[in-house]
Amino acid sequence: MELFLNRISDGLSNGATYALIAMALVMIFKATTLINFAQGEFAMFGGFIVLVLATERGLPMWIAVVVGMLISAVLAAGIERTLIRPFDPADHLPLVIITLGLFLAINAIAGIVWRFDPRAFPELFPSGNALQWKTATLSWYTVGTVLTVLVVAGALTLLLNKTKVGLAFRAVSSNLESSELVGIKVGPTLQFGWAIAAAVGTLAVCVFVGTPIRQLEPNVMVTGLIFAVSAAALGGLDSLGGAIIGGLAIGLVQSIVVPYAGIPSELSLLAAVVVLMLVLVFKPSGLFGTPAVERV
Amino acid sequence: MATTPRFQFTQGTSSYKTYKLLGYALLVLVLLIVALAYNDTGSITLFDNDYKISVPRVTKAISFMIAILGLQVVAGFTGQLSLGQGFFFGTGAYISAWLVGDHNWPWFATLLVIVPACFLIGLLFGLPALRIRGLYLALVTLGLAAVFPSLILLDVLEPYTAGAAGKQAKSALVPPGWLPLDGIIDGLHSLPLVGDFFGDGEGMSSKEEQRVWTFFLMVVLAVVCFKMVSNLIKSRPGRAIRAIRDNETSAAVNGISLSYYKTMSFGVASALGGVGGMVYVAELGIASSGDFTQLLSILFIVGMVVGGVGTLSGAVIGGLVIAFVPDWASSTQNFPGVPERWLQGPTGGLILGILLIVLTFVLPGGIIAGVRQIKAKFVRVLPARPELLATAGVGASTMSPLTDEAVVDAIDDPTTSSES
Numbered sequence: 001m002e003l004f005l006n007r008i009s010d011g012l013s014n015g016a017t018y019a020l021i022a023m024a025l026v027m028i029f030k031a032t033t034l035i036n037f038a039q040g041e042f043a044m045f046g047g048f049i050v051l052v053l054a055t056e057r058g059l060p061m062w063i064a065v066v067v068g069m070l071i072s073a074v075l076a077a078g079i080e081r082t083l084i085r086p087f088d089p090a091d092h093l094p095l096v097i098i099t100l101g102l103f104l105a106i107n108a109i110a111g112i113v114w115r116f117d118p119r120a121f122p123e124l125f126p127s128g129n130a131l132q133w134k135t136a137t138l139s140w141y142t143v144g145t146v147l148t149v150l151v152v153a154g155a156l157t158l159l160l161n162k163t164k165v166g167l168a169f170r171a172v173s174s175n176l177e178s179s180e181l182v183g184i185k186v187g188p189t190l191q192f193g194w195a196i197a198a199a200v201g202t203l204a205v206c207v208f209v210g211t212p213i214r215q216l217e218p219n220v221m222v223t224g225l226i227f228a229v230s231a232a233a234l235g236g237l238d239s240l241g242g243a244i245i246g247g248l249a250i251g252l253v254q255s256i257v258v259p260y261a262g263i264p265s266e267l268s269l270l271a272a273v274v275v276l277m278l279v280l281v282f283k284p285s286g287l288f289g290t291p292a293v294e295r296v
Numbered sequence: 297m298a299t300t301p302r303f304q305f306t307q308g309t310s311s312y313k314t315y316k317l318l319g320y321a322l323l324v325l326v327l328l329i330v331a332l333a334y335n336d337t338g339s340i341t342l343f344d345n346d347y348k349i350s351v352p353r354v355t356k357a358i359s360f361m362i363a364i365l366g367l368q369v370v371a372g373f374t375g376q377l378s379l380g381q382g383f384f385f386g387t388g389a390y391i392s393a394w395l396v397g398d399h400n401w402p403w404f405a406t407l408l409v410i411v412p413a414c415f416l417i418g419l420l421f422g423l424p425a426l427r428i429r430g431l432y433l434a435l436v437t438l439g440l441a442a443v444f445p446s447l448i449l450l451d452v453l454e455p456y457t458a459g460a461a462g463k464q465a466k467s468a469l470v471p472p473g474w475l476p477l478d479g480i481i482d483g484l485h486s487l488p489l490v491g492d493f494f495g496d497g498e499g500m501s502s503k504e505e506q507r508v509w510t511f512f513l514m515v516v517l518a519v520v521c522f523k524m525v526s527n528l529i530k531s532r533p534g535r536a537i538r539a540i541r542d543n544e545t546s547a548a549v550n551g552i553s554l555s556y557y558k559t560m561s562f563g564v565a566s567a568l569g570g571v572g573g574m575v576y577v578a579e580l581g582i583a584s585s586g587d588f589t590q591l592l593s594i595l596f597i598v599g600m601v602v603g604g605v606g607t608l609s610g611a612v613i614g615g616l617v618i619a620f621v622p623d624w625a626s627s628t629q630n631f632p633g634v635p636e637r638w639l640q641g642p643t644g645g646l647i648l649g650i651l652l653i654v655l656t657f658v659l660p661g662g663i664i665a666g667v668r669q670i671k672a673k674f675v676r677v678l679p680a681r682p683e684l685l686a687t688a689g690v691g692a693s694t695m696s697p698l699t700d701e702a703v704v705d706a707i708d709d710p711t712t713s714s715e716s
Binding site for chain 1: 377424427431432434435436438439440442443446447450451590591594597598601605642643644645646648649650651652653656657660
């Protein structure tokens with residue numbers, strides 16, 4: 001029982017990170033039906049910026065996180081403007097190739113600038129346990145990660161529903177051509193989506209490595225992206241709420257189903273891939289996504 | 297077109313045949329030079345850096361070429377973006393390493409197992425591809441590629457894969473005794489002017505001979521693979537898969553079975569991936585799980601795009617690029633104007649990433665499109681003038697080979713044919 005509770009707690013904290021990255025993927029997918037394969041690398045890069053701000057510039061941790069999120073949002077907006085916008089959003093192949101190129105380039109730049117030695121990341125949440133029952137513990141870290149996801153989800157909901165740019169973003173994701181016709185500037189709106197996605201991703205990495213059991217290094221998000229992708233697909237690639245549920249579900253599958261089913265822990269990635277495949281084969285729109293209607 | 301190219305050939309004439317023959321002769325000459333000049337120690341020195349061009353590296357490039365060729369079939373010609381080619385490359389590599397290392401099979405006999413095995417696994421993964429389209433397929437296949445290293449490290453498979461240590465398969469391909477490699481190299485060495493490039497005048501060591509022999513065998517294997525794919529593309533299934541790529545709906549309306557051709561192209565691509573893996577291990581002598589990560593699959597995509605999507609010669613260029621660029625980047629220790637720090641990390645990945653982005657902007661058809669644009673300025677190939685039906689007598693049957701080839705050339709070579 002205690003083991004079970006501990007595994008739930010582990011699953012929630014992992015799942016929270018996947019949920020955050022999945023939300024970042026959803027922000028871009030919603031508007032352009034494009035999957036940014038470099039999303040994990042964007043996030044990793046943002047994580048390094050935060051680390052540099054916090055350790056070398058001496059900013060307080062949470063301020064460093066906010067500044068880091070802003071910087072990565074600006075960088076992502078710049079990348080969108082220069083590398084993504086020149087291409088037709090409906091033609092996916094060149095865009096996917098660009099994001100794969102970004103994946104390689106950003107990973108390499110981080111490796112060159114910061115090297116591949118893992119680095120300890122300052123803790124974001126108080127250490128110790130919020131709740132304890134026999135040997136079962138619920139650490140502040142788990143509480144913190146789940147709360148972060150909820151705060152981010154709340155903030156994004158407010159941003160999309162209460163602001164003008166949010167309205168424009170929802171219009172563009174609902175129908176790109178029509179929103180262009182009614183005078184919405186589609187380019188900057190999509191750029192806004194990329195910026196938000198990068199900021200959320202940066203926060204995700206800070207939360208992910210902000211515990212003594214993990215460290216930051218350039219490849220930290222390479223497999224994390226696969227988990228996040230299956231989370232986003234499970235929740236429905238165009239639903240923010242679905243991304244949260246999907247992320248937590250994948251985290252729980254990884255930490256509960258995999259050990260209890262006797263599957264070796266190295267194969268938790270396989271579990272995520274199998275989930276992804278099953279979802280896409282049997283319910284391509286995911287749990288909460290909009291079913292795609294195809295007109296011939 | 298404003299300017300007339302310097303050379304002009306009409307298909308079917310004898311001058312065209314000479315032109316083609318010259319092309320092949322040039323290719324053979326290049327291969328001979330690669331194999332025999334510089335053999336192992338060969339390097340070009342530029343800004344105090346040694347860039348090695350040795351035979352084993354070219355053999356490695358050949359293994360990548362075959363894998364990219366498979367990717368061309370599924371992604372380039374059928375339009376199914378698969379990021380999982382590394383999975384099949386690794387599968388082929390491990391199967392051959394296991395058969396050769398533990399059961400003393402000859403290298404080429406392992407193909408009898410690899411090709412059907414990878415083909416079947418490919419079919420299996422082609423099945424979800426029927427429902428999963430476009431980007432989703434890319435996601436699933438990327439996941440597949442990411443899982444491969446951890447599958448290899450499973451305890452259950454440990455006896456077959458040797459786990460993290462890597463599976464050794466030391467079985468050299470020894471050239472037959474009647475082949476006068478020593479004589480050839482010494483003969484070339486005695487040539488005036490260029491002789492110094494070929495060996496040291498004392499024949500070849502047995503290691504060098506094995507390298508050259510491996511290279512030759514793999515070249516032959518690669519040529520067979522390329523010829524088979526080229527025939528496939530020119531035939532009925534090839535037209536079917538290209539129709540699927542260009543417009544799925546209209547292909548289905550025209551009676552092409554989408555599910556059949558999509559799964560089949562997945563199977564063919566996977567089998568080729570496996571063959572590439574065999575070449576890789578035959579050259580390297582060891583299969584280790586760290587070599588077959590999802591990064592490898594992404595590199596195959598890089599190779600395909602940099603070479604030219606949907607072209608066969610693009611696979612050759614792509615294989616060379618992904619084999620040599622990371623290697624040369626890491627052997628560049630100093631370069632004027634570039635701080636040392638930027639040369640010591642994963643510079644190869646950076647160069648490939650930037651190359652990918654830049655090419656997508658300036659040359660979406662890949663390097664091969666650029667080469668063809670330049671070639672079109674000098675050489676123009678005209679399709680043969682169709683014979684008059686009445687005078688030919690036999691009618692359609694004599695015409696079809698000519699027109700078929702012209703059509704294929706037009707497809708394979710969009711720049712020259714549209715300009716001519």
